[in-house]
Amino acid sequence: MAELRALVAVKRVIDFAVKIRVKPDKSGVVTDGVKHSMNPFCEIAVEEAVRLKEKKLVKEVIAVSCGPAQCQETIRTALAMGADRGIHVEVPAAQAESLGPLQVARVLAKLAEKEKVDLLFLGKQAIDDDCNQTGQMTAGLLDWPQGTFASQVTLEGDKIKVEREIDGGLETIRLKLPSVVTADLRLNEPRYATLPNIMKAKKKKIEVMKPGDLGVDLTSKISVISVEEPPQRLAGVKVETTEDLVAKLKEVGRI
Amino acid sequence: MVGGSVPVFDEIILSTALMNQVISFHDVSGILVCQAGCVLEELSQYLQERDFIMPLDLGAKGSCHIGGNVATNAGGLRFLRYGSLRGTVLGLEVVLADGTILNCLTSLRKDNTGYDLKQLFIGSEGTLGIITAVSILCPPRPKAVNVAFLGCPGFAEVLQTFSTCKGMLGEILSAFEFMDAECMQLVGQHLHLTNPVQESPFYVLVETSGSSAGHDTEKLTSVLEQVLNSGLVSDGTIATDQRKVQMLWALRERITEALSRDGYVFKYDISLPVERLYDLVIDLRTRVGPRAKHVVGYGHLGDGNLHLNVTAEAFSQELLSALEPYVYAWTAEQRGSVSAEHGLGFKKKNVLGYSKPPVAVKMMQQLKALLDPKGILNPYKTLPTQA
Numbered sequence: 001m002a003e004l005r006a007l008v009a010v011k012r013v014i015d016f017a018v019k020i021r022v023k024p025d026k027s028g029v030v031t032d033g034v035k036h037s038m039n040p041f042c043e044i045a046v047e048e049a050v051r052l053k054e055k056k057l058v059k060e061v062i063a064v065s066c067g068p069a070q071c072q073e074t075i076r077t078a079l080a081m082g083a084d085r086g087i088h089v090e091v092p093a094a095q096a097e098s099l100g101p102l103q104v105a106r107v108l109a110k111l112a113e114k115e116k117v118d119l120l121f122l123g124k125q126a127i128d129d130d131c132n133q134t135g136q137m138t139a140g141l142l143d144w145p146q147g148t149f150a151s152q153v154t155l156e157g158d159k160i161k162v163e164r165e166i167d168g169g170l171e172t173i174r175l176k177l178p179s180v181v182t183a184d185l186r187l188n189e190p191r192y193a194t195l196p197n198i199m200k201a202k203k204k205k206i207e208v209m210k211p212g213d214l215g216v217d218l219t220s221k222i223s224v225i226s227v228e229e230p231p232q233r234l235a236g237v238k239v240e241t242t243e244d245l246v247a248k249l250k251e252v253g254r255i
Numbered sequence: 256m257v258g259g260s261v262p263v264f265d266e267i268i269l270s271t272a273l274m275n276q277v278i279s280f281h282d283v284s285g286i287l288v289c290q291a292g293c294v295l296e297e298l299s300q301y302l303q304e305r306d307f308i309m310p311l312d313l314g315a316k317g318s319c320h321i322g323g324n325v326a327t328n329a330g331g332l333r334f335l336r337y338g339s340l341r342g343t344v345l346g347l348e349v350v351l352a353d354g355t356i357l358n359c360l361t362s363l364r365k366d367n368t369g370y371d372l373k374q375l376f377i378g379s380e381g382t383l384g385i386i387t388a389v390s391i392l393c394p395p396r397p398k399a400v401n402v403a404f405l406g407c408p409g410f411a412e413v414l415q416t417f418s419t420c421k422g423m424l425g426e427i428l429s430a431f432e433f434m435d436a437e438c439m440q441l442v443g444q445h446l447h448l449t450n451p452v453q454e455s456p457f458y459v460l461v462e463t464s465g466s467s468a469g470h471d472t473e474k475l476t477s478v479l480e481q482v483l484n485s486g487l488v489s490d491g492t493i494a495t496d497q498r499k500v501q502m503l504w505a506l507r508e509r510i511t512e513a514l515s516r517d518g519y520v521f522k523y524d525i526s527l528p529v530e531r532l533y534d535l536v537i538d539l540r541t542r543v544g545p546r547a548k549h550v551v552g553y554g555h556l557g558d559g560n561l562h563l564n565v566t567a568e569a570f571s572q573e574l575l576s577a578l579e580p581y582v583y584a585w586t587a588e589q590r591g592s593v594s595a596e597h598g599l600g601f602k603k604k605n606v607l608g609y610s611k612p613p614v615a616v617k618m619m620q621q622l623k624a625l626l627d628p629k630g631i632l633n634p635y636k637t638l639p640t641q642a
Contacts, residue, residue: 017497019303033398035468037496077495192451192492192499195405195483198476 004155004177005060006049006119008083009108010042012067012074013128026226028097038074041123043081045183047190048153049121050082057155058119060084064111066104068093072206079201080193086206087111091218098220100129103211105137110214112142117178119160124149124182135182145175149184256522259327259380259600263635271322274387277301285393286345286362291322291386307393310337314508322386328378330596332508335557336429336464337394340377346390347373352627362390375622380598381633383626397429397464399471402500403479405491406455410533412487413457417529417556419487420461423478427471430462431557435536438510438553445516448506452490459488459556460507510553510562518548519570523563523582526592532561535585539563542581546574560595583609599637607639 014020015035023030038046052058063078064087065071075086089107091099112120120142125132139146147153147162151170154161164171165184193201211218239245249255262268271292278288285307289298296316299309311324313331323329325347328340337343346361359373376384407413413433420428436456442448452458465471475493482488494500514520527535536552543550547565554562563582567574583593587609594603594610607616620638623630 015497017501035399035497040496040498080495192404193495194452195479195488195491195493198493199480199483 007117045121101133109141139180256597257600310343348388349384399468427463427465429464434553441513445513517566521565526595
């Protein structure tokens with residue numbers, strides 16, 4: 001059914017390879033001048049949506065991101081991977097700090113309705129907050145079925161079969177469209193954006209809007225009290241003999 | 256690579272592994288003073304925390320010592336941008352053959368008082384003295400690093416892409432490496448690395464390093480648009496995150512590994528005028544024909560440095576005779592270097608004459624006799640056996 005349309009939500013996060021530093025005032029982590037990139041799970045979500053489009057099962061892929069101006073870079077990456085157009089829900093930097101899963105879910109729910117999409121793809125979680133809530137909350141707000149931790153996705157007419165990675169192994173479910181799917185690691189291997197596509201992406205449209213335009217209130221009932229580094233791992237102690245080892249273990253009350 | 260640090264007859268091995276302390280680091284000047292046994296990767300990590308980097312980087316960073324890097328005048332991947340150790344090393348502490356400690360461990364950028372003795376020891380492969388401490392100038396850590404991987408339809412286009420990048424990227428260009436289609440095929444076959452672009456006769460890796468992400472990305476996309484539109488490049492990609500940066504570099508850095516899995520490898524490391532860099536590969540392929548499994552070329556194009564490798568099922572004297580001295584003679588004819596980076600060591604000491612005139616070789620032997628009259632420092636290496 002080439003009439004299906006997909007919305008993919010992408011988040012701009014600190015690059016996974018960066019060594020995170022906590023701000024001296026413990027209000028958060030240092031983000032200034034630090035390399036940011038698309039959340040790896042969001043990239044997998046974009047890749048899946050684009051593949052469905054290449055298989056002619058989806059007609060249009062829209063990439064959306066919420067946050068300050070720099071989010072547009074992340075949307076451009078999605079466009080370079082094959083998304084057709086982008087939506088930037090602009091939230092000024094100061095306010096962006098209070099953007100949590102519930103706020104983003106409200107935005108995505110409104111957008112999904114406005115754009116009349118059949119599929120909403122997200123990464124299962126963001127590597128900065130590890131919340132793993134946005135997809136689930138959006139599905140709840142929309143009252144749509146959800147297939148989370150997807151490791152395989154198959155479109156079957158007006159339904160979607162999702163194989164999910166769960167603690168016990170794999171669970172396969174069938175959802176009626178429209179539905180929400182969150183991508184897990186093994187869903188696919190995202191492509192490299194090739195130069196011709198990167199150039200084409202520059203000309204693709206990114207619509208900018210404010211949360212107010214969607215009638216969404218961003219106030220959060222959560223405030224961050226402090227952010228601290230985990231305690232330093234203490235160095236181990238080497239001993240010479242087995243007797244020493246036993247004695248030391250007894251000394252620290254381990255045996 | 257050339258057996259420089261391999262004992263061959265009756266030597267005693269001296270390790271500086273326990274001399275692994277950083278002596279000082281001055282974060283305004285960026286000058287690091289450390290003992291020779293410091294591992295390059297550990298120094299990189301030390302500096303990273305202080306927002307600096309080492310001026311050199313190579314595949315063996317996890318195990319090589321800085322003293323060894325200096326003794327071999329290691330080149331590496333950052334050479335194009337930060338230059339040779341001959342420029343970045345400010346001072347050395349060296350122990351001479353008779354036990355005298357030569358302390359030239361200054362941290363001065365400029366010091367024209369007398370002969371610059373440290374230059375004798377840099378690249379001397381441990382044959383003139385043992386380096387025990389190094390003072391080195393470290394550049395600030397670039398805030399923005401971008402990597403692009405491109406496919407070129409021919410070597411002429413590779414060269415033109417290089418000129419275009421130099422012109423349009425200017426000061427932010429930090430690496431320009433090339434590899435041929437055979438290399439890509441080998442890393443795909445033996446290491447299962449995916450080709451990120453469409454199949455091409457040549458591939459180029461371009462890295463930029465700068466202080467402003469926006470400025471650098473703009474310059475890079477500009478030059479890439481240019482080379483794509485003018486047909487110099489048929490396809491390409493830019494790394495969008497650190498993982499992709501590492502994956503793209505792996506395509507180039509792991510060629511050696513892929514080659515070693517292909518069979519017996521004959522390795523040549525040559526400096527040539529950059530326009531002729533690939534001609535030797537083509538010539539050699541025709542010359543050795545089916546006697547070799549693969550004849551590949553890759554390397555630091557920006558530095559005019561070709562890594563020429565020939566693989567075969569097993570070592571064969573016949574193949575070796577077809578390769579040597581042909582490769583050396585070819586190089587000598589172009590007034591190139593028979594060992595751009597790897598040094599002479601044990602394996603290449605007798606081909607020094609292809610790149611240096613007899614007067615130079617004689618003077619080297621005189622210096623060796625002066626500094627090590629008993630011939631105890633890394634004997635049997637580097638200089639040709641005297642008749």
